[in-house]
Amino acid sequence: MREDSDDPCGPADPDDDAVRLPIDGSLDLHTFQPRDVKDLVPAWLEECRDAGILDVRIIHGKGIGVLRTIVHGILSEHPAVVSFGHPSDGGSWGATVARLRPKE
16 A cells, blocks of 8 residues: 655555555544545554554544544454553543554
């Protein structure tokens, strides 16, 4: 999906309309539509694993829980997810943290 580069978002492709996200272990879903999350989150999890980032945080907001439900469904089925839950560092129900298995 992405090649090695100094840019944390990967190389720019002028013909690519995809949104480039920095791979830093935190993903804020506020700017995405729920229909986009089902493809975005698994791809982002794999990018994190490729970068050696195994502790991740997904910010889905509180709202009525639509994004949280989608995110938890994805995490519960993803084979690289060891565990997930709400942050114990004073965070709120508006984010979910997950632990990923390292790539072999």
